[in-house]
Every structure is written in structure tokens, then in C-alpha cells.
Amino acid sequence: MMLVVALGTLLGAVPFGPVRFGAAGALFVGLAVGALDPRLGEGLGLVQTLGLALFVYTVGLAAGGTFFRDLRGQLPLMAGSIVVLVVVAGVAVLAARWAGIPAAMAGGAYAGALTSTPALAAATTAAGSQEPAVGYSLAYPMGVLVSIVVVAVVTARPWQARRDPDPTAGIGLIDVSAEVEHPGPLSAIPGVAQGEVRLSYLERDGATRVVDADEDLQAGDRVVVVGSREAVERAVEHLGRRVHRHLAHDRSVVHFRRFVVSNRKVAGRTVHDLDIPGRFGGVVTRVRRGDRDLLAGDDLVLQLGDRVRVVFPRGRLTELSEIFGDSERGVSEIDPLSAMTGIAVGLLLGLITVPLPGGAAFALGSAAGPLVVGMVLGRLDRTGPIVWTLPNAANLTIRQLGLLLFLGATGLSSGQAFAAQAFTPLGLRVVLVGILLVGLAAVAFVVMARLLGQSTPRTAGALAGFVGQPAILAYVGGRVSDERVEAGYASLFALGIIVKILLVQFVTTL
Structure with missing residues (x-):
């Protein structure tokens, strides 16, 4: 894990034209290392859960206040994202039938192209097999790669926002x-x-x-x-x-x-x-x-x-x-009582399962649960003597550590499945479908956000949440310093997970 994170950091710093992968380098190095020996990817589920929970919880804490303040203005963007996800799910079904891809693998490709691990779990349950995991592992890297390229293009060509309020953080007072x-x-x-x-x-x-x-x-x-x-x-x-x-x-x-x-x-x-x-x-x-x-x-509330x-x-x-x-x-120190309590409540919320028609079930999981709790606590700031928010430096440090652990563990655990199918005819078709799905989703989302008058920073952050990929948010944060980035991410991340969990079951069974 430590070598994957270290080498992934080096890879993330290498420029590929205008793009640097940043934290996503740990994912790609993890895939390569995990393909060498199946034992390297075993037993990493807890590391993935912990890393993801740390990341999304700290994002929620930082974005909670801005999210609830701008919620009314973000409702059109949230509604538009649901429409895009439904359209992309329909395209996934049609593309899978045209390319001869099994429905279960197509469901995994849909979850992987939109980088949603909770959606993969729902697809696996619906399919009754591990076949969706293969499609997921093939499409997941494409989801990260294509999304980062789209974000790089978006942030390099900012536009004027007609309906997005200026950030309260006045840079250059x-x-x-x-x-x-x-x-x-x-x-x-x-x-x-x-x-x-x-x-x-x-x-x-x-x-x-x-x-x-x-x-x-x-x-x-x-x-x-x-x-x-x-x-x-x-x-x-x-x-x-x-x-x-x-x-x-x-x-x-x-x-x-x-x-x-x-x-x-x-x-x-x-x-x-x-x-x-x-x-x-x-x-x-x-x-x-x-x-x-x-x-x-x-x-102004002090933190x-x-x-x-x-x-x-x-x-x-x-x-x-x-x-x-x-x-x-x-x-430079955190309050373990507030931080660990908040994360624990978020993980508990993620465990709550709601039965759905057809024997399926819905749960927020370790991604959306801590995010939702973090957003609520970030809005509250404090409850009596307990201060929920973290110092900015501590928040960013924990966030980066959690992200790297999650991406490295995800790469290691998916390496074998990725290597086994990546260069077969079926695997190549899944990869192409994954590129089609994430490309269509990302471009349609950006066009929709621009038509709705959203700013470039909010669109880039919201795209990261829409796709559901922490590495994309980290990439945007390295290029744009604006509170609307995290607010956009937080507004669509949890919503995107919920909608993807529902839609992926239809993709897997149709």
C-alpha cells in the first residue's frame, strides 16, 4: 500500500499534456501492481472503507455551510443531473446489446464508468454473481481518466456565470x-x-x-x-x-x-x-x-x-x-471525540438498508453516509461544547490521506480482474462502452450546467460529485481555489450515489 501510494504520487506529478493525474496516480499504479499477484489485492476492503469515509467526511465538513446556503440555487443543477444519469443508463443498455456485452457486466460498466462502488454492490446483488465486478474494474479507470480530461478542458476555459452567486471568499481583498x-x-x-x-x-x-x-x-x-x-x-x-x-x-x-x-x-x-x-x-x-x-x-462563523x-x-x-x-x-491537533463520533455516525447511517421492489435493497454505504453526516455537522459547526469542524490544515491532511488509501486499495483489489479481461475482445468492448458512457455523461453535464448559468468552479466540482470520484475533486482543487468547488461536489455526490444505485439495477437486469 505504501509503495503504491508513493509511486502513484510520482505518476500523478507527471504531466500528460495539460493533464496531471494527481491522486489518481495511486489508482493506476495500484492496478498495475495488483495485476502481478492476486494476494496483493486480498483483505483491503477495510482500508478502502476507512479511506473513503475519511475523505468524504472531511469534504462534507468543509462544504456543509456553503451547500445549505446555496441549496435553492443548486436545485436545477441537481434535477438536471438526474436526467443525465437516466439518459446514460438507457445508453448503457442499448450499447451493451449492440456490443454483445452481458447485462450483468454492462451494469458493472455503468457503475465503473461513473466510479460508484455502492452502485457496484447493488449490481452484484441484482445479478447474483461477481460478473459486474469485471465490467466495473475495466470501466473504472476510464471513468477517472476521461473525467479528468474533461475537467482539465473546463477549468482551462472559464466562462461567466449568470446565476451562480459569487463566492463569499473574496480572493484579493x-x-x-x-x-x-x-x-x-x-x-x-x-x-x-x-x-x-x-x-x-x-x-x-x-x-x-x-x-x-x-x-x-x-x-x-x-x-x-x-x-x-x-x-x-x-x-x-x-x-x-x-x-x-x-x-x-x-x-x-x-x-x-x-x-x-x-x-x-x-x-x-x-x-x-x-x-x-x-x-x-x-x-x-x-x-x-x-x-x-x-x-x-x-x-461570519469562525472556525x-x-x-x-x-x-x-x-x-x-x-x-x-x-x-x-x-x-x-x-x-495542528484534532478533537478525536468530535471527529471519530462524526465518522462513526456516518458509517452507521450508511449501514441502514431499505428494501426495494424485486428483492433489491438500497443503502448509502460508506461513501454517502459519512458525507451526509459531515455536511450536516459542517452546517451546525458546534453543538454545545463540541466543535464539529476541523482546522483547515488538519481537514486537508486527513482528506488527502483518506483519498490516497482509498485509491491505492481500490487499484490493488481490482488489478487481477482488470488484467484478466483488459485485452480480450470482450474486455476491449467493455472499455469502449465505459469511455462512451463517461464521455457522454461528462459532456452532457457540463453543457447542462453552463445552460443553467452555473460558474466554472461549481461546474467542475459538481462534475466530480456527479461522476462520484474523489480523485477528480482533488484534481479540481489543485487548479481552482474556490469554495463553490466543494459545494458543487457535496451537492451531487450523495444524490448521484442514490440515483446510480437505483438505475444500475435496471441496467443489470434488462
Whole structure:
């Protein structure tokens, strides 16, 4: 396993034109190594389950808040994905009959092309044999490969989104100083009430202090405005004019600093809950979360590992450090109680089986169960003293480890079946059908998402969830830094698994 992951990482770093396979390299190396000896792929079911559960749970935690906030806007995309899956299932049945592929193997090819292990389990139950596993192992690599190529094309040619809201993570926030020529209340400034800009410093009659939330600005005042470039320009135009002497450069009276949120009593609280203006005479202007800058609106929920920028009067540094914790070591550790409880509940949810007509059954499994629980807990942030979310760095580390274990184990366990059929006439027909299915599904999905006005980042992430492949999400994450990627993935991953489980049984038996 460790050699497969290590060599797979090397393969994933090799460029093939504009494409790098990234974490998916572990899958391809695993297939090659697993083909050498059947013993190498034995007994890896627990490793696959654990790796997949770790990956999808951490994705759910990170995407939960964004998913539920944007759920209404994503409903058309979710409905369209169901239509595409139904069409692809119909094509799978027709293509299998035309190519002379047994129905059971066609069901496995459908599950493999859309990389759904739970769907494979449903197909195996419906067929009453292991024949679907052969089709799955042949089509699975094609599903990963073709999807990554499509994602590479999509992310290389971004388009304008008509109906997709801009991300709250404003990449490239700026702060400028402006002189007030049009006096009035702070709330009258464009973007203040909407949470698009924040004001921090105020210079009046030669004295500098932190601006009050209910401030009435006077002519001649100078203030610092923070936000995206467009929002800041609108606010400055309303106020008067921009000045070149930046107030933030003078720290003799008012100071600013980033504090690391390591205090678990602060995590899961909003900026408003902390009452920094009332308690310390300061103001929170922005939050750095991973590689993203977020404007610190009053309703922004803080998470462990956030770096919070506070403007405050000198002399309050120690008090603020105690409030936030400000410990790098504190955010490098996870809370085993919350993390393991969440994963355990997700796995238990995945075990619940619902009988279906015809003797079949439906279960979320170890993929969708932890994802759904992670999304719910990510939306809650905390329950009483328990903080469910993980520090961003810890989340990404666990996510990567889980993904590599899952892909490496999947490759090793499928290597023998892949090698046995890959170069036979029947195997080649299955591979071609797999390419047809995933190519049709990916292209139709992208076209549908674009027609619905979805952004490039959300479309790429949603395609990864639609296909159901963690390696594709990891590939997108390496090319695009946008919260809509994970939100799109989370919105379609669980839905896709459910729909595929239902449809694959028809493909297998028709």
C-alpha cells in the first residue's frame, strides 16, 4: 500500500499534456501492481472503507455551510443531473446489446464508468454473481481518466456565470484610505449594510481611533475601507476621494494583527457574538481561511485555524490573544471525540438498508453516509461544547490521506480482474462502452450546467460529485481555489450515489 501510494504520487506529478493525474496516480499504479499477484489485492476492503469515509467526511465538513446556503440555487443543477444519469443508463443498455456485452457486466460498466462502488454492490446483488465486478474494474479507470480530461478542458476555459452567486471568499481583498467629502451615517455607505465592505480606522482632527459601528462621518474625516476592489471603489466614490497616505501605516495609537483561532470556545461563534467593538474597542475586518480571504461580516462563523485580522487600540493585544487562543500548535491537533463520533455516525447511517421492489435493497454505504453526516455537522459547526469542524490544515491532511488509501486499495483489489479481461475482445468492448458512457455523461453535464448559468468552479466540482470520484475533486482543487468547488461536489455526490444505485439495477437486469 505504501509503495503504491508513493509511486502513484510520482505518476500523478507527471504531466500528460495539460493533464496531471494527481491522486489518481495511486489508482493506476495500484492496478498495475495488483495485476502481478492476486494476494496483493486480498483483505483491503477495510482500508478502502476507512479511506473513503475519511475523505468524504472531511469534504462534507468543509462544504456543509456553503451547500445549505446555496441549496435553492443548486436545485436545477441537481434535477438536471438526474436526467443525465437516466439518459446514460438507457445508453448503457442499448450499447451493451449492440456490443454483445452481458447485462450483468454492462451494469458493472455503468457503475465503473461513473466510479460508484455502492452502485457496484447493488449490481452484484441484482445479478447474483461477481460478473459486474469485471465490467466495473475495466470501466473504472476510464471513468477517472476521461473525467479528468474533461475537467482539465473546463477549468482551462472559464466562462461567466449568470446565476451562480459569487463566492463569499473574496480572493484579493484590498484596503484603502479615503477622505470624506460627503458626510453621513456609516450605514449609508454602499456595501456596508450588505456586508460587502468594512471600515476600520478613523482619523478626525488629527486623532486616529477605531471607527464605531454607528458612526456619523464628518467632512474631512479619513477612513480605511476594506473589501473587494469593486465594492471598495463604490464606497470610496460615495465618501469622496482616495488619499495616498494610508492610515494603517501608523500604528502609534491603533494597531492591527492577525490572530489564529485555536480557542474552541470561539470556534463556531459568529463575529457578532464576540462583540470585539464593545469589549475591546476594535473591529474584525477580514478572516484568512486556508488560501481564501473572507470579509468579516457580522454573521461570519469562525472556525478553528482561521486567521482573524483585528484593528484595535494599542494595549489590548494580550487580551485579544487570550480570546482567540492564537496558538499554532492548538490548530495542528484534532478533537478525536468530535471527529471519530462524526465518522462513526456516518458509517452507521450508511449501514441502514431499505428494501426495494424485486428483492433489491438500497443503502448509502460508506461513501454517502459519512458525507451526509459531515455536511450536516459542517452546517451546525458546534453543538454545545463540541466543535464539529476541523482546522483547515488538519481537514486537508486527513482528506488527502483518506483519498490516497482509498485509491491505492481500490487499484490493488481490482488489478487481477482488470488484467484478466483488459485485452480480450470482450474486455476491449467493455472499455469502449465505459469511455462512451463517461464521455457522454461528462459532456452532457457540463453543457447542462453552463445552460443553467452555473460558474466554472461549481461546474467542475459538481462534475466530480456527479461522476462520484474523489480523485477528480482533488484534481479540481489543485487548479481552482474556490469554495463553490466543494459545494458543487457535496451537492451531487450523495444524490448521484442514490440515483446510480437505483438505475444500475435496471441496467443489470434488462
